[in-house]
Amino acid sequence: MGTKNKANELYINRIYDAPVKLVWDAWTDPQKAAHWWGPRGFTITTHSKDLRVGGSWAYTMHGPDGVDYPNKTIYHEVEECAKLVYDHGGNDDRPPLFRVTVLFTEVAGKTIMEMTMALETPEAAKEIKKFIKQAGGNATWDRLGEYLAEKQNNQDIFLINRVFEAPIDLMFEMWTRPEHIAKWLAPTGFEMKFKYAQIESNGKSFYSMANADQSVVMYGKAHYLEIQKPNLIRYTQQFADQNENMGRHPLAPTWPETMLTTVRLTEEAVGLTRATIQWEVYGEASAEERAMFHNAKGGMTQGWTGSLDKLEDYLK
Numbered sequence: 103m104g105t106k107n108k109a110n111e112l113y114i115n116r117i118y119d120a121p122v123k124l125v126w127d128a129w130t131d132p133q134k135a136a137h138w139w140g141p142r143g144f145t146i147t148t149h150s151k152d153l154r155v156g157g158s159w160a161y162t163m164h165g166p167d168g169v170d171y172p173n174k175t176i177y178h179e180v181e182e183c184a185k186l187v188y189d190h191g192g193n194d195d196r197p198p199l200f201r202v203t204v205l206f207t208e209v210a211g212k213t214i215m216e217m218t219m220a221l222e223t224p225e226a227a228k229e230i231k232k233f234i235k236q237a238g239g240n241a242t243w244d245r246l247g248e249y250l251a252e253k254q255n256n257q258d259i260f261l262i263n264r265v266f267e268a269p270i271d272l273m274f275e276m277w278t279r280p281e282h283i284a285k286w287l288a289p290t291g292f293e294m295k296f297k298y299a300q301i302e303s304n305g306k307s308f309y310s311m312a313n314a315d316q317s318v319v320m321y322g323k324a325h326y327l328e329i330q331k332p333n334l335i336r337y338t339q340q341f342a343d344q345n346e347n348m349g350r351h352p353l354a355p356t357w358p359e360t361m362l363t364t365v366r367l368t369e370e371a372v373g374l375t376r377a378t379i380q381w382e383v384y385g386e387a388s389a390e391e392r393a394m395f396h397n398a399k400g401g402m403t404q405g406w407t408g409s410l411d412k413l414e415d416y417l418k
Contacts, residue, residue, distance in 0.1 A: 109224035112231055114217040115370075116243050116263070120250040122208035125215065126183045128249060129204075132161070138245040139163075141238035142400045155180055183208075190219075200230065215243075241403055248399075258392065260381040260402050264410045265374055268417050273367050273375040274332035276413060280307065286416045290408035292318075303329050308346055320352055327362075335365040338384050358391040360384040379406060 118125055128134045132148035139146050143166035151159045159175040172193050179187035184206055191199030200221045207214040221227045234240060244261035251257040266273060276282045280299035288294035288311045299307040305326045312319040321342045328336040340360050341349040351357035362384035368376045381402065383395050 108220075110221050110227050112219040112221075112227055112234075114215075114219075114240075114243060116215045116247065118213045118215060118247055118250050119211075120213055120254045121211055122183045122206050122213045124250060124254060125206060125213040125246075128246060128253075129186070132159070134249075138242065138249040140242055140245075142241045142245065142403050143238075153177065153180055179203075200226075238403065238407075258382065258396055260395075260399050262379050262403060262406045262410070263376060264414075265370060265376045266414060266417060267373060268375055269373055270332045270367050270369045270375045272417070273377065274335075276417070277335050277365055277367075277377075278329065278331075282416075284309075286412040287409055289405055290412070292320075301326055301329070303327070308342070310344075318352070321346075321349065333367050335367075336362070338362050354394065356388075356390050356394045358383045358387045358395055360387075377410070 128138065130153050132151050136146055136148070140163050145164045147162045147164065149160040149162070151157075151161075153159070155177060157177050157180075159173075159177075161173055161175075163171040163173060165171065173191065174193045176189045176192070176198070177186070178189070178201075179185055186202070186204045188202050189198035189200075190202050200219045203218045203220070205214075205216045207216075219227075219230070221230060240263065244263060247261045248259055251259045268276075276286070278301045280296040280301065283299075283301075284294040284296060292311045292313050294309055294311045297308040297310065299305075299309070301307060303326060307324045307326075308321070309323075310319060310321050321344055322339055323342050323346060324337045324339045326335070326337045328334060338360050341351050341357075343349045348359070350359070360383070362382050364380040366378045366380075368378070370376050383392055387395075
């Protein structure tokens with residue numbers, strides 16, 4: 103999430119590999135929205151929806167802790183497959199938190215989604231930005247990407263996005279130089295060490311990750327399928343033993359054997375770079391292993407968030 107133009111506005115953009123009609127329907131059909139609307143772990147129940155100027159969408163968000171959050175969205179502009187303007191976060195007993203403008207543009211079969219959230223003051227925008235991050239609200243747009251990938255390509259993927267205050271060339275180094283990767287990529291509380299690293303197209307690396315008292319030591323290897331400076335890094339990764347023999351996740355034996363990581367870096371503005379990380383099962387995998395991956399996306403969000411927080415601190 104970045105800030106664009108006015109200090110009282112928050113701005114989000116995404117590019118989805120799906121036609122605008124599919125994206126629009128995902129937004130406006132309550133049955134489809136139920137598959138992705140809200141942070142990970144949340145579900146929604148729609149009570150009524152009237153998609154027109156002056157109409158409303160009444161729904162309740164159910165948190166993973168059992169807490170319910172009633173909401174009533176009021177629509178101010180509705181242009182099919184092009185634009186939505188609505189008030190968000192209010193209900194019959196309270197005013198909305200902010201006004202949202204969403205623009206949908208199709209380019210070469212893909213959809214550009216641009217969202218602006220307008221608040222009364224810059225201070226209110228800062229507070230909402232902090233609250234959305236703490237509540238995991240940014241994962242909503244990753245969940246939409248996952249839903250679209252499933253509907254468009256029958257693909258089961260995990261997505262996570264983060265905008266960093268760093269130029270794109272520096273961000274590329276963070277993902278391709280082992281001395282930098284070792285500082286942030288490992289799970290929180292673990293230290294990463296490379297045994298060797300040839301981070302280039304068709305290159306390979308072998309590394310260890312250990313917790314503070316060395317009671318848990320994991321080994322892994324990566325094979326770099328494609329690296330295009332400064333925008334793309336694609337690699338597979340597998341768990342291994344200390345001799346580089348194929349291994350399994352020490353705490354999750356049904357975790358898939360091989361994962362594919364695709365990292366896309368995009369310059370959003372001068373000194374601002376978006377990292378879009380896509381994770382998916384690679385190659386052969388059993389139904390049990392694929393189910394393990396699908397059901398673990400909440401944990402993946404926590405794990406990647408911890409690593410990306412470390413990267414943010416390291417960049418500073």
